[in-house]
């Protein structure tokens with residue numbers, strides 16, 4: 001064996017990989033009403049489970065495959081949750097977001113998952129099926145005539161897409177004078193930007209018309225007083241006062257520390273430039289592997305404010321020689 005001592009000047013920095021927020025699913029086998037289950041999850045974990053996409057849904061379906069039970073999810077019907085299409089900071093002044101001008105006995109469509117609001121020439125509003133083809137009113141915040149009547153019939157979603165593409169959004173109405181203005185420019189029942197988001201997640205996310213869902217056949221048929229369970233991944237509406245097992249989520253954060261060692265010291269190079277370049281390289285690698293969205297990288301500062309520490313380390317490299325002996329012939 002032949003050993004050789006090598007002295008190197010090494011510069012050591014610590015880099016932290018902060019992988020944000022991966023969800024852990026906790027299955028609780030104790031029957032509770034939806035509200036009791038929500039309280040339990042909020043006290044002991046994070047919240048009742050939200051399912052955002054097909055991957056999360058498939059993973060949950062796989063883990064429940066051998067169970068014949070139903071479990072509450074965080075999804076609940078919110079009958080009166082009407083919202084405007086246009087979300088613009090500072091658009092509503094105090095109290096104006098609450099303005100409405102429903103026709104008598106409206107809104108009355110309490111079935112299905114979606115419904116959208118039209119305005120009559122009288123200025124009165126009704127809720128109806130979003131797939132109806134109606135003319136519509138757009139809002140344009142950079143035009144002198146803010147409200148524009150579009151005399152083409154489309155379903156509510158296509159009307160929204162049209163207004164967002166050519167103007168600002170489907171019309172929002174903040175008060176009686178704006179409502180009268182719209183009533184005076186339309187020629188028949190027309191869409192405005194108001195629509196009901198009937199299903200909400202316990203964590204506050206609205207389940208919009210086109211967001212992911214995994215309802216079973218002919219579900220959901222009702223909204224009021226109903227919450228959603230899952231069995232084998234499919235969703236079913238059940239009265240929220242029924243008792244089922246349930247699923248909570250927990251948000252975990254993971255930190256990984258990486259020690260970066262620069263073995264070639266070059267005093268002519270600015271260490272701060274090097275550290276930025278190293279982070280950029282790591283970020284590029286993560287981007288290529290499609291993990292950059294969940295992971296954040298940062299350098300760890302030492303108590304004295306620096307990132308790098310210069311140390312003189314003694315390191316041994318070893319060289320081992322083996323004799324190559326051919327196998328003995330029998």
Ligand SMILES: [Ca+2]
Nearest residue numbers: 108109127128
């Ligand atoms: Ca109606």
